[in-house]
Amino acid sequence: MTADRYSTLATQGAWVNLSTRAKWRLSGADRVRYLNGQVTNDVRTANSLTALYACVTNLKGKIEGDIFIHAAPDGESLLLDADTSLRESLGIRLERYIIADDAVLEDITDDWQLWHRISPPNGTENPPSAEGHYLTNEYRFHLPGYDVWLPNTSAPPSETWLSEAEAETLRILNRVPAYPHELNAETFPQEAGLESRAMSFTKGCYIGQEILSRIKTTGKMPRQLIAWTSETEQPHGEFLMNAEGKEVGQITSATWHPEKQTYVGLAYVRQAAADAGTWQTFSGQTVQAV
Template sequence: MPNLDKFLQEPHAYTLQRDFLQCTGPDTGDFLQGQLSQDIEALSDLGSAWSFLLNPNGKFCTWLRITRLSSEEYMLDMEQGFGQAALERLNRFKIRVNCDIENTQSQIVRILGRGANEIKGESHKQSIAADAGWQTLEGFDLLGPGVVKPDGCSEGNEDDYEYIRIFHAVPKMGTELTEGVIPAETNLVPRGVSFTKGCYTGQELVARLDSRGNNVPKHLRKISSPGACIVGSEITVEGKKVGVVTSAVPSGDGSIGLGYVSRSLEIPGMAEIDGFSASITSASD
């Protein structure tokens, strides 16, 4: 288990592989405005925002970041392996639209931890510094060709990153964010949805659930157990299944994790996972 104290005292850099969609053409801004849940008209050059790309039924396709490079050029980046699905989804609605989309891959450097914002200003003279999108941990990403770890931060590793991701309840594509998930079940709506912009594909379900207080059957939750949580394990209360573990890592003598849990379990609450009691808490705090 990583020493969390060191991540509270100084920023750490993590090199991540991401998929990128390079979108160019005179119709690009209007086209993406009608496809993404975020209001991209509010972006200035080199500004970025996080957004859902939804299917017409309002269910999940991709969680991504959009960066405006100019009035006719935008860059979408998302976790590795999901760029092709996003490209195919956008192309289905790209009819008589002057917008070319190219799928590429590149490294980014993500800086996380206390003090990250202090080095941000000196870190992006040759790159783009964009919001990392974590609610409860200070951080930013460096985007662009040949990005390197900036001075003033230590090198982090993959195991550290996964532990911190789960500890801070950051959902991941392919685990928490999968086909069939709807935005209201996640903790991402406040960051990824504009309720004041015009229409976009998939908006109806998002707006309807918001008007009803996002009262969906299940929600993403944080898990803490004295036992070893295993991805795919059932979360039960009095023998009744109320959820499933989607991510888990060792923590001390036990483990922490994430999972979707039925709204029938009052939060904070207790459940059972693989014979051990488990604390279930909000993923939004």
């Protein structure tokens, strides 16, 4: 992303095409109760105006996927979306425990476009209008914005939108963890900093809840996600070492900051080593927390 493009985005907002994301419709009288037992957030609060963010975890509390949930305007179903790579695995996972429940999970990935609008700072704009569309508010990039679900037969937004690479840069600049870089089967939601955004500790039981509640109580977890900066380019997967030369972390995402003219990214660092604030790569380059 160029500096001019970044400046335009900051003042005028932008569209992001998320249409390749996996999408499902969950219907049936037990849909809310069922899904509430599968994800980390309280599905009872899902509505048609604002998307609810949550993680799907395994019995060990590790992340199998992250999803956005909102109630369809007709009040008869929930709409879910997740990273495109999760279409098969997460679909199977979400359907696995539907046994005696009145709940039906339907893959609707190919039926809908999904667009996200990052709102300009002044927030004065009219959402697009299209027959049969859904509109929900969502902070996908930790910025004010909204999602638009459009039938695949509808015309996409007429304005230009961010390229996939530009959207990825924006994600990293705003410190948004994503599947599979920061969110995966090796990670607890709290390690990724998702406790306040994607978790409820009052809603009752769900798969993985016992372990995650223990982490909440003790505050202890193996790693934590940090944002970093470096004067030199750092590849994804680069290991980080402490002053004694011991491996304490690993870079998960990296990009160029078009405004600050430096390299930035995200990394996991062992909780005990996170306070150091500065680490070295195996090649002797410095990475500093921000």
